[in-house]
Amino acid sequence: MPSDRLQVTIQRAPGAQTEFDVPAYDNQTVLDVVSWVQQNADPTLSYRFACRVGMCGSCAMMVNGVPRWTCRTHISKVTDAGRVTIGPLRNLPVIKDLAVDMDPFFDKWVAAEGVHHGGLTRDDPIAPVDEASAARVEANAGIECINCSVCYAACDTVAGNADYLGPAALQRAWTLLNDAKDEGRAAILDAVSGSGGCHNCHSMGSCTAYCPNDLDPMSAIAGLKRETARSFFRKGR
């Protein structure tokens, strides 16, 4: 029988946690629950969100030990006998309560050359993009990333190696490598084949298993492994 109350445990400072009694509603996301706590029970609770519709990638948290986008996760999917535990994202420094410092995540995005490498000026004609080409299909498969860091929190390789660039950054490198408008092939391959690069990946697949947008960073990283190996055997060509 569904109860009309939820027992919500929120992890605060390391080792400390607070339990809240929250009213249950028919349509209620994990983010709604956290917001209810902040607005009605403990105004000091810190957490982060913006759009509430799965676009901005701000509200990811650990829910019962699994990284999830909380604005698109219905609470009934994650409660066990009316109980749920919510914590800050794994693998990132906690600022306070449920808000983590995303800087390492975005720094690695740039370190993996996840930036546009243009070769044209505004006076040149726009480069044609063949939507049906194999490279464009590969690129399209990964461009809907919302930078939520769920894959980064899910990855045990990130947990074990602070230098590892992580699934999201490497997937962006892979989409740019396959982008007809990007001229950064050498820079990207160099960035992703270093000590924190794609060859650290053990193909555990947690990134692909938990990506809220159903992207497949593990396969993108496998693509980088093939491309860096090919480049190595062809001596950089």
Next chain:
Amino acid sequence: MSMARDITARAHPLWLAYILHRLSGLGLALFLPFHFWILSLALTSPDRLDGFLAFAEIGIVKLAEFGLVFLLAVHMFGGLRLMAMEWLPWTPPQKTLAAGAVAVSFLVATLFLMQAV
């Protein structure tokens, strides 16, 4: 509680395949030096080798050998899986077909072997 949560997040097939590959590899790494040492007894000390072979006939030791064969099998197929996944740009249905084909051919080969012995 924390332990249970740690396992929950990893309870998906690819992570389990990863850990199975790692643990079977560790098991084999521990087994192989011992295996080669026993083989070397054939040259250095045949009597002790005969003694060991008699010990290996005991039921519980035979049973343990199934464990070794299991480690070898999962490590070999795990390695083939990993190489196919990372080095062959196949689509998921193609990978499923390839895995099925390997499983069926292994089954047929094992049946032939069982008939032969």
